[in-house]
Amino acid sequence: METKKKEEIKKDLKKFSEGKEYCAKIGKAWKRGYLLYGPPGTGKSTMIAAMANFLNYDVYDLELTTVQDNTELRTLLIETSSKSIIVIENI
Incomplete structure (x- = not known):
């Protein structure tokens, strides 16, 4: 990854x-999303690991094909720590 992009x-x-x-003060949800894309082997998982390490966050891999309904999805998300990266692959 180019140094400029990495620093950004x-x-x-x-x-x-x-x-x-x-975010709490202005009533906005405290969350951040990134869309990583590319063929296998281009560093997406490495990038996620680096981000988690940088922030000292946990990583959760969410497999949507195993989720039956919105209630189950909500339950899974509630069970994650507040400082976590949730990875949803192959959307």
Whole structure:
């Protein structure tokens, strides 16, 4: 990954991690999403691991094909820690 892009992502992650109180103050949900795409072997999983390591977050891999309904999905999401990265593959 180019150094400039890497620093840009790290800056965004740091800003996000420090913005919980601000989001609560303005009534906005404290969450951040990234769409990683590309063929196998291009570093998507490595990127997720690096992001989790940088933020000291847990990683959860959510397999949507095993989720029966919205209630089950909601239950799974509630069971995750507040500092987590949720990975949904092959959307």
